[in-house]
Amino acid sequence: xxxxxxxxxxxxxxxxxxxxxxxxxxxxxxxxxxxxxxxxxxxxxxxxxxxxxxxxxxxxxxxxxxxxxxxxxxxxxxxxxxxxxxxxxxxxxxxxxxxxxxxxxxxxxxxxxxxxxxxxxxxxxxxxxxxxxxxxxxxxxxxxxxxxxxxxxxxxxxxxxxxxxxxxxxxxxxxxxxxxxxxxxxxxxxxxxxxxxxxxxxxxxxxxxxxxxxxxxxxxxxxxxxxxxxxxxxxxxxxxxxxxxxxxxxxxxxxxxxxxxxxxxxxxxxxxxxxxxxxxxxxxxxxxxxxxxxxxxxxxxxxxxxxxxxxxxxxxxxxxxx
Amino acid sequence: xxxxxxxxxxxxxxxxxxxxxxxxxxxxxxxxxxxxxxxxxxxxxxxxxxxxxxxxxxxxxxxxxxxxxxxxxxxxxxxxxxxxxxxxxxxxxxxxxxxxxxxxxxxxxxxxxxxxxxxxxxxxxxxxxxxxxxxxxxxxxxxxxxxxxxxxxxxxxxxxxxxxxxxxxxxxxxxxxxxxxxxxxxxxxxxxxxxxxxxxxxxxxxxxxxxxxxxxxxxxxxxxxxxxxxxxxxxxxxxxxxxxxxxxxxxxxxxxxxxxxxxxxxxxxxxxxxxxxxxxxxxxxxxxxxxxxxxxxxxxxxxxxxxxxxxxxxxxxxxxxxxxxxxx
Numbered sequence: 001x002x003x004x005x006x007x008x009x010x011x012x013x014x015x016x017x018x019x020x021x022x023x024x025x026x027x028x029x030x031x032x033x034x035x036x037x038x039x040x041x042x043x044x045x046x047x048x049x050x051x052x053x054x055x056x057x058x059x060x061x062x063x064x065x066x067x068x069x070x071x072x073x074x075x076x077x078x079x080x081x082x083x084x085x086x087x088x089x090x091x092x093x094x095x096x097x098x099x100x101x102x103x104x105x106x107x108x109x110x111x112x113x114x115x116x117x118x119x120x121x122x123x124x125x126x127x128x129x130x131x132x133x134x135x136x137x138x139x140x141x142x143x144x145x146x147x148x149x150x151x152x153x154x155x156x157x158x159x160x161x162x163x164x165x166x167x168x169x170x171x172x173x174x175x176x177x178x179x180x181x182x183x184x185x186x187x188x189x190x191x192x193x194x195x196x197x198x199x200x201x202x203x204x205x206x207x208x209x210x211x212x213x214x215x216x217x218x219x220x221x222x223x224x225x226x227x228x229x230x231x232x233x234x235x236x237x238x239x240x241x242x243x244x245x246x247x248x249x250x251x252x253x254x255x256x257x258x259x260x261x262x263x264x265x266x267x268x269x270x271x272x273x274x275x276x277x278x279x280x281x282x283x284x285x286x287x288x289x290x291x292x293x294x295x296x297x298x299x300x301x302x303x304x305x306x307x308x309x310x311x312x313x314x315x316x317x318x319x320x321x322x
Numbered sequence: 323x324x325x326x327x328x329x330x331x332x333x334x335x336x337x338x339x340x341x342x343x344x345x346x347x348x349x350x351x352x353x354x355x356x357x358x359x360x361x362x363x364x365x366x367x368x369x370x371x372x373x374x375x376x377x378x379x380x381x382x383x384x385x386x387x388x389x390x391x392x393x394x395x396x397x398x399x400x401x402x403x404x405x406x407x408x409x410x411x412x413x414x415x416x417x418x419x420x421x422x423x424x425x426x427x428x429x430x431x432x433x434x435x436x437x438x439x440x441x442x443x444x445x446x447x448x449x450x451x452x453x454x455x456x457x458x459x460x461x462x463x464x465x466x467x468x469x470x471x472x473x474x475x476x477x478x479x480x481x482x483x484x485x486x487x488x489x490x491x492x493x494x495x496x497x498x499x500x501x502x503x504x505x506x507x508x509x510x511x512x513x514x515x516x517x518x519x520x521x522x523x524x525x526x527x528x529x530x531x532x533x534x535x536x537x538x539x540x541x542x543x544x545x546x547x548x549x550x551x552x553x554x555x556x557x558x559x560x561x562x563x564x565x566x567x568x569x570x571x572x573x574x575x576x577x578x579x580x581x582x583x584x585x586x587x588x589x590x591x592x593x594x595x596x597x598x599x600x601x602x603x604x605x606x607x608x609x610x611x612x613x614x615x616x617x618x619x620x621x622x623x624x625x626x627x628x629x630x631x632x633x634x635x636x637x638x639x640x641x642x643x644x645x646x647x648x649x650x
Contacts, residue, residue: 042515157605187377188542189602192586196598214516221588221597241592258520260549262587269520275485
């Protein structure tokens, strides 16, 4: 089966006064139809830049996609004009952000904002689009949708605003939903509600989801496959069970050992020594080598290639060379 | 596991804090009250950690500020080392401020960007007269920096030169500088990445062991609270719904809210859990106009008639286990 989205050797740089930030430095992954791919990593690893690169929303200058391709249904998004991209954005690929409050226009009623998106893409008369918005609000479990469409963003709670964003994303039945930390700003009891909505969207509408999160529990519960990012690169990817049960990359192993668990007592948390590398001048070779407990001589000079160590489980690490 | 019950360092009984909502411009009469803390009782033992968990707006941070005497309660009392803190503060405010410290969530906001690390750490020591001269101040500041895992040459630097994790170490060093007994840690790792969070949590545990510190650890993250606490109190809309020793709270939660909360957290487990079964329906009610009866009743799957009318008492249902629920 051909993947819905295929990212190949994507590199996005930001040209700043301090130097060139290599936010993404050649990442490759794919998402199949109806699949949820989880993208995990710490601050500054390039998770969000991946999302904005796919959406064609990298601010330029200072940003620039310097190489690679993003194939969506076989078509390279990077070769499209801004006008063509606008037709895809929202309709074929929708996105929800971490902070729903800053994604909604504060002076427009939320129902109108959803209706406007439908009108803009499908030329549905606004009155009809408003009815569609009411229907969508019901679908995402917003109580009393007829009243809710007439509210302004400030009258809604964070969870409700995120539901509006999901309703907007759903309105055009996108093939791919990019969710960038969709529950990070929400309380735990609200988080489960929003995650379950995304799951329903994927299952009942057959949408694919790129789920970006720093929360490994969220990824484990939601995703089919997962890619782990470190300093602008993917270091490991595979099916969720395999990757979380027997992580291969020393970074993934360290990350999993560093998290306190709510269902388990851990006497001492493992610590990944050192700090995240400077994105302007990342270490040569494997970017994790200065912090890696298993670093060898070769790690300092040569960037490891991706290698399928097990079925559906690839890692970029010299420790797994033959 | 604890073999001996430790003496209590700080305790609160029936603590209230209601904030007025300002009315119009003309009238000074409040238009209503935000019941941020609504009858909280808790205690922190010497050398131990009480974890205070809850969702946003549950009153966790207000409780922390009340225990430090930084805001005045609307009702209830707080005992520190057996003495009322009101009296303590009236008689010897400096001494209380020295003994009880706080570390905030955001180390990007809590450190003065115009002060060097030496001055940030040393200021309290100077004001409290704990050092005789500048030389001694530098020495003590360097020793404390070493204790939190930073180097002596960091003393002359400014906060912007440090990463989030390092800044939080500086904030911890500042709290330690006065040799406190009690530290309120208000979401100290929430702004940090997981790999850095682990470093800070380990540091806090080490410091507790070496200095015999007592912590009130405020967090919305139950996994972090499980890791660091001896006892845990779960707050919801200004009330403590359940409080007990950590071991039993996580293995056998009694309150329907604690149960739902623990269930709703996505865990790393295989086969993956079904997220749709984990949902707590509904939104957190407003603390301005909480529902009558038990504040959790509109979302509680087990609610019965009395829950909608009468607020349950906070009572000890088993030794060491306190619950606010009609059903238990």
